[in-house]
Amino acid sequence: xxxxxxxxxxxxxxxxxxxxxxxFLGVAVAAxxxxxxxxxxxxxxxxxxxxxxxxxxxxxIGMRLSGWFRYLDPMLNPSLLEAWRFGTHSILGGxxxxxxxxxxxxxxxxxxxxxxxxFAPAVALGMAVGRIGCLLTEAPxxxxxxxxxxxxxGSVPNCxxxxxxxxxxxxxxxxxxxxxxxxxxxxxxxxxLRHRSGALFTVYVAGYAVFRFAVEFxxxxxxxxxxxxxxxxxxxxxxxxxxxxxxxxxxxRAGRDATTHERAREETVT
Amino acid sequence: xxxxxxxxxxxxxxxxxxxxxxxxxxxxxxxxxxxxxxxxxxxxxxxxxxxxxxETDDNSSAPPPEPEPGPESESGLAAVxxxxxxxxxxxxxxxxxxxxxxNFLDFGGTLALAIVMFAAAFGGGGFIVARSVGxxxxxxxxxxxxxxxxxxxxxxxxxxxxxxxxNTPH
Numbered sequence: 001x002x003x004x005x006x007x008x009x010x011x012x013x014x015x016x017x018x019x020x021x022x023x024f025l026g027v028a029v030a031a032x033x034x035x036x037x038x039x040x041x042x043x044x045x046x047x048x049x050x051x052x053x054x055x056x057x058x059x060x061i062g063m064r065l066s067g068w069f070r071y072l073d074p075m076l077n078p079s080l081l082e083a084w085r086f087g088t089h090s091i092l093g094g095x096x097x098x099x100x101x102x103x104x105x106x107x108x109x110x111x112x113x114x115x116x117x118x119f120a121p122a123v124a125l126g127m128a129v130g131r132i133g134c135l136l137t138e139a140p141x142x143x144x145x146x147x148x149x150x151x152x153x154g155s156v157p158n159c160x161x162x163x164x165x166x167x168x169x170x171x172x173x174x175x176x177x178x179x180x181x182x183x184x185x186x187x188x189x190x191x192x193l194r195h196r197s198g199a200l201f202t203v204y205v206a207g208y209a210v211f212r213f214a215v216e217f218x219x220x221x222x223x224x225x226x227x228x229x230x231x232x233x234x235x236x237x238x239x240x241x242x243x244x245x246x247x248x249x250x251x252x253r254a255g256r257d258a259t260t261h262e263r264a265r266e267e268t269v270t
Numbered sequence: 271x272x273x274x275x276x277x278x279x280x281x282x283x284x285x286x287x288x289x290x291x292x293x294x295x296x297x298x299x300x301x302x303x304x305x306x307x308x309x310x311x312x313x314x315x316x317x318x319x320x321x322x323x324x325e326t327d328d329n330s331s332a333p334p335p336e337p338e339p340g341p342e343s344e345s346g347l348a349a350v351x352x353x354x355x356x357x358x359x360x361x362x363x364x365x366x367x368x369x370x371x372x373n374f375l376d377f378g379g380t381l382a383l384a385i386v387m388f389a390a391a392f393g394g395g396g397f398i399v400a401r402s403v404g405x406x407x408x409x410x411x412x413x414x415x416x417x418x419x420x421x422x423x424x425x426x427x428x429x430x431x432x433x434x435x436x437n438t439p440h
Contacts, residue, residue: 024423035350044346046407049353050399053411056418063422064431094422109399 006137019089022133030126037118047111048118051102055119058101059094066093091127092212092231096238116201121186124204128179134172139220141169159220169218178211206242209235349408356412357419360391364420368428384430391417 008018034052038044067090068077102115139159140150149167152159161168186200193199213235221229228236364387371383391413398410420428 020423027419027422038346044350046346046349046353046399046405046411048346049349049408049411049415053414053418056415056422060418060421060431064426 019133019137022136023130026126026128026130026133029129030122033125034118034122037121041118043113043115043118047109047113048115050105050109051111051115054101054103054105054108055098056101058104059098061101062097063089063091063094065097066090090231091130092234095123114197116198117190120200120204121183121190124179124183124186128176128183131172131176131179135170135176138172139168141171141218141220143167144169144218158222161220168220171215171218171220174215174218175212178208178215182207206239209239209242213239345405348405349411352405352408353412353415356395356409357416358412359409360413360416361420363387363390364416364428367430371430380430387417387429 006018007015008021009016031052035044038048102119106112106115139156139162140152141161143149143161143164143166145167146169148170150170151165151167152162154163154165156162159168182204186204189200189203193203213232216229216232216235219229219231221231223229225233367383367387371380395410395413398413399407402410417429421431
């Protein structure tokens with residue numbers, strides 16, 4: 001399963017890049033799922049469209065600017081303009097700023113209805129499709145002795161395993177399988193969590209964060225500190241923030257519940 | 271003949287939710303007051319009793335936060351249709367600009383056109399959203415979505431976000 005050419009096919013003389021083609025396909029699939037979800041939940045409106053615009057704009061900016069924070073030493077990092085020009089196409093950067101973009105869009109139009117549950121299955125299936133492009137064009141992963149290890153041409157950039165001719169983890173296959181499983185799980189959970197708005201999105205994001213942290217051990221990304229890669233450090237910070245917020249939320253909710261019980265008891269007594 | 275009244279039966283629990291069925295119905299206008307304000311809602315509780323948390327056990331504790339539907343109306347589809355039109359319009363404009371941009375091999379010219387396209391998407395789109403009513407807002411949003419989509423899919427080639435692409439031989 002070696003990476004194929006960077007060009008998938010030609011249309012009217014124009015080369016269609018493999019990676020970008022599958023990104024397009026992933027976005028199209030995600031849009032279809034989102035549209036279906038929005039209709040089913042009665043949330044199809046111009047406001048929802050504006051939220052999608054916020055997500056896409058944030059995602060586009062995040063993907064380009066994610067190379068801006070490569071090193072702790074700011075002197076080693078590229079300038080904003082350089083990062084913009086030569087930025088990496090990081091999924092994590094795109095997802096993070098897409099999340100910010102959604103909130104900015106909501107703020108701008110004064111829309112307070114939750115939309116995360118519309119995004120969760122759409123992003124899962126879209127990522128499954130989009131990752132096919134990565135599978136076909138990028139370094140597969142770290143060397144492995146496992147029987148399903150794959151080989152790739154030595155010409156693949158940033159791939160020590162490719163140059164050595166060693167079998168490697170098909171890390172993008174792992175990720176595609178995760179997203180497909182997540183998509184199915186989200187549909188299974190949907191009726192069960194229908195009274196807990198936003199829960200589907202939370203479950204998906206938390207699940208992906210944990211999975212991605214684990215799968216990074218099979219990816220060919222450079223380790224920068226304590227044998228962890230940049231995405232793993234990014235995810236560590238993100239997971240800690242999410243846990244802190246969850247604890248804060250449940251404490252607040254527990255306090256509110258206690259107050260409610262107290263009031264109810266007092267009313268019963270009186 | 272001896273059909274029991276439907277309402278007297280035990281509460282339905284795992285039924286497909288009614289709200290998922292009708293795609294179009296009158297929704298209450300959102301009042302901006304969400305019952306709960308955290309996206310982390312129930313992250314850890316989904317596994318407790320997934321099928322029983324619907325209507326049966328929540329009367330004594332905190333009421334389950336109902337997903338608040340959006341302000342969908344029959345104009346929702348029209349807004350999406352206008353959004354698609356806006357996307358096509360920007361894509362057509364972008365095609366013209368990108369063709370012109372290929373001839374600008376210097377960084378400055380490309381940057382200038384990139385700014386023009388950004389302004390067309392967000393200045394023009396924002397103006398339409400702010401000034402129009404109803405589904406027409408979708409057109410303005412479509413301009414912005416198209417800019418973002420083209421930026422993502424072409425890695426900034428079409429929208430001029432990645433001027434280095436024009437200077438590298440293909």
